[in-house]
Amino acid sequence: SQKIEQNSEALNIQEGKTATLTCNYTNYSPAYLQWYRQDPGRGPVFLLLIRENEKEKRKERLKVTFDTTLKQSLFHITASQPADSATYLCALDPRDDKIIFGKGTRLHILP
Amino acid sequence: KAGVTQTPRYLIKTRGQQVTLSCSPISGHRSVSWYQQTPGQGLQFLFEYFSETQRNKGNFPGRFSGRQFSNSRSEMNVSTLELGDSALYLCASSIQQGYEQFFGPGTRLTVL
Numbered sequence: 001s002q003k004i005e006q007n008s009e010a011l012n013i014q015e016g017k018t019a020t021l022t023c024n025y026t027n028y029s030p031a032y033l034q035w036y037r038q039d040p041g042r043g044p045v046f047l048l049l050i051r052e053n054e055k056e057k058r059k060e061r062l063k064v065t066f067d068t069t070l071k072q073s074l075f076h077i078t079a080s081q082p083a084d085s086a087t088y089l090c091a092l093d094p095r096d097d098k099i100i101f102g103k104g105t106r107l108h109i110l111p
Numbered sequence: 112k113a114g115v116t117q118t119p120r121y122l123i124k125t126r127g128q129q130v131t132l133s134c135s136p137i138s139g140h141r142s143v144s145w146y147q148q149t150p151g152q153g154l155q156f157l158f159e160y161f162s163e164t165q166r167n168k169g170n171f172p173g174r175f176s177g178r179q180f181s182n183s184r185s186e187m188n189v190s191t192l193e194l195g196d197s198a199l200y201l202c203a204s205s206i207q208q209g210y211e212q213f214f215g216p217g218t219r220l221t222v223l
Contacts, residue, residue: 032209043115043201043214044154089154095209098167099144103153 002028004092006102013080014110021075021105023090031095033066033073038087038104047088048075080109113137115204115215123221129190132218136183136204143185144212145177148199157200160185161207189220197222 007022023033031052036044050057050066050073057064063076077084087104116135124130136143145157156169160179177187183204189196199219203212 034211036212036214043203043217044212046211046213049211093209098156098159098169099208100156101146101154 002026002100004028004090004100004102006088006090006105010106010108012108012110015080015082017080019077019080019084019107019109021088021090021107023073023075023102025071025092025100028071028092028100029068029094030092032093033064034091034093035062035064035073035075036089036091036101038089044089077107082109082111085109115202115213117200117202117215117218119218120216121219121221123223124192125223126192126194128192129188130192130220131186131188132200132202132220134185134187134202134204134215136185136202137213140204140206140213141183142205142207143179143183144203144205145185145187146201146203147171148201148217149197154201157187159208166208192222194222196220 004025013019034049035047038044048064050064061078065074085108087106089101089104091099091101093099118133142161144159146154148154158177159167163179174190179185199217201214201217203214205212
């Protein structure tokens with residue numbers, strides 16, 4: 001069955017360092033992979049989308065990689081700040097089927 | 112431009128009742144998706160509508176239904192509520208599949 005996993009339930013990173021979050025999937029061939037940020041009590045907010053034929057995408061301090069051979073995406077936040085503390089969700093979009101979200105990784109940036 | 116709005120924001124119902132939730136997408140967005148979010152299961156896809164047609168459906172029982180109107184506004188209905196239906200219900204709109212989704216603030220449903 002289709003499965004999507006995000007690394008660890010919580011990740012603690014020192015302010016200023018790079019935070020790296022992982023999204024692994026099996027039995028799935030996504031056309032797109034998206035990353036969202038969710039703060040407590042709020043709906044997810046879109047961050048980045050990467051297509052199956054793209055290897056890497058950047059936006060300010062954010063970088064996403066997508067390896068369809070390894071079936072893995074990495075999400076990096078460089079020069080992390082306490083305001084980056086949130087839950088980060090990855091979502092697989094197959095183009096013609098339902099979107100699947102991971103359960104998310106809670107990121108804590110320690111001052 | 113205005114974001115995705117959902118009404119009501121909070122709802123308390125008892126088992127066996129039914130509930131209707133409403134979602135107004137961003138102007139110009141024709142795709143509306145609904146999700147159920149619980150601490151244990153995370154964000155689970157319910158269904159997606161595009162131009163009044165249901166395009167995809169998640170693995171939920173038939174008690175969960177939805178529809179989309181010609182102005183792209185969408186409603187979802189849950190009949191014969193169960194305790195396990197307590198969750199945050201999120202609506203998201205996008206131009207079409209394969210593009211970023213914009214989420215509303217959600218409706219917090221509590222079933223007693």
